[in-house]
Amino acid sequence: GENVEQHPSTLSVQEGDSAVIKCTYSDSASNYFPWYKQELGKRPQLIIDIRSNVGEKKDQRIAVTLNKTAKHFSLHITETQPEDSAVYFCAAKTGSNYKLTFGKGTLLTVNP
Amino acid sequence: DADVTQTPRNRITKTGKRIMLECSQTKGHDRMYWYRQDPGLGLRLIYYSFDVKDINKGEISDGYSVSRQAQAKFSLSLESAIPNQTALYFCATSDSGRDEQFFGPGTRLTVL
Numbered sequence: 015g016e017n018v019e020q021h022p023s024t025l026s027v028q029e030g031d032s033a034v035i036k037c038t039y040s041d042s043a044s045n046y047f048p049w050y051k052q053e054l055g056k057r058p059q060l061i062i063d064i065r066s067n068v069g070e071k072k073d074q075r076i077a078v079t080l081n082k083t084a085k086h087f088s089l090h091i092t093e094t095q096p097e098d099s100a101v102y103f104c105a106a107k108t109g110s111n112y113k114l115t116f117g118k119g120t121l122l123t124v125n126p
Numbered sequence: 127d128a129d130v131t132q133t134p135r136n137r138i139t140k141t142g143k144r145i146m147l148e149c150s151q152t153k154g155h156d157r158m159y160w161y162r163q164d165p166g167l168g169l170r171l172i173y174y175s176f177d178v179k180d181i182n183k184g185e186i187s188d189g190y191s192v193s194r195q196a197q198a199k200f201s202l203s204l205e206s207a208i209p210n211q212t213a214l215y216f217c218a219t220s221d222s223g224r225d226e227q228f229f230g231p232g233t234r235l236t237v238l
Contacts, residue, residue, distance in 0.1 A: 015185070023166070046225045057216065057229040058169070103168060107225060112157065112176070113184070114227060118168040 016041040018106050020117025027094050028125050035120045037104035038086040046107040047080060047087045048114070053100045061102075062089070094124045128153040130230035132217050138236045145204045147233050149217030156222050158200040160184075160192060163214040163232075172215075175200055176222070207237040 017040040027033050039047075048063035064071045064078045064087065071078050075094075080087040091098055101121050105114040130151045139145050149158065160172040171184030173192040181192060189211060193201045204211055217230040 020168075048226065057231050059229070060226050063226070112220070112225075113171060113174060115171075116169040118166060 016044060016106055016108055016115040018104060018115050018117045020104050020120060022120060023118065024121045024123075026123045026125060029094060029096060031094055033091045033094050033098070033122055033124075035089045035102055035104070035122070036086060037088070037106075037117050038084075039106040039115075040085070041106070041108050042082075042085065044106040044108045047078070048105050048107075049076075049078060049089050050103045050105065050116075051100045052103065052119075058103060091122075094122075096124050096126050098122060099124045130217060130219055130228055132215075132230040132233050134233060135231065136234045138238065139207055140238050141208055143207050143237075145207050145235065147202045147215055147217075147235070149200045149202070149230055151198050151217075151219045151228075151230075153219055153221070153228060154197075155219040155228070156197060157220045158194065159218040159220075159227065160190075160200070160202045161216045161218060162186060163216060169216065172202065204235075204237075207235075209237045211235065212237045 020037045045066040050058040051061045052058040062078050064080050075092045077090045101119045103119050104117040107114050133148045157176050159174045161169045170186050175181050175194045178194050191203045215233045218227040220227045
């Protein structure tokens with residue numbers, strides 16, 4: 015089955031800096047890659063996603079890039095703000111089924 | 127607003143007890159999922175259901191069972207709870223033909 019590795023497990027940045035979280039996946043048939051944000055004590059919520067036919071997608075301060083050849087995808091957050099502090103999860107979905115396999119998460123702390 | 131709800135939100139029980147966690151949704155989605163979240167391990171799929179008559183095991187189904195009572199209701203049972211089932215449990219839903227999963231608020235279960 016699919017295996018998703020996520021790095022780093024913790025990331026601390028200064029407000030205004032950029033943050034990058036990277037994930038690799040094992041199944042070349044995976045075709046959907048979402049990123050979820052989970053604030054402390056809250057439920058995970060989708061913040062951005064990308065499909066395998068697209069190399070990059072942006073939504074204001076967040077962007078996701080996908081390298082299908084290397085089987086990795088990354089979340090980029092620019093001009094970080096304290097409210098970006100949360101746990102971020104990447105995930106991958108293989109086209110032959112509809113299950114998401116999640117990475118283990120990255121705790122992002124944005125210091126004021 | 128259409129939502130995913132879980133009951134109870136917190137539960138403390140003893141080893142060997144039978145526990146049921148309930149999930150309801152008003153989103154009209156046909157697919158429902160149960161995940162377990164442990165610190166440092168991300169979200170792991172326990173069971174999933176694509177319609178009322180379809181139940182499938184996820185990656186960590188041992189010790190758990192589920193029931194899909196209606197399109198809007200999906201229950202998770204622990205037949206004989208053990209301490210290593212102490213975790214945060216999330217229900218999620220998605221619409222057929224769409225990949226985004228929507229999570230409930232979670233149930234924090236402690237098995238003593």
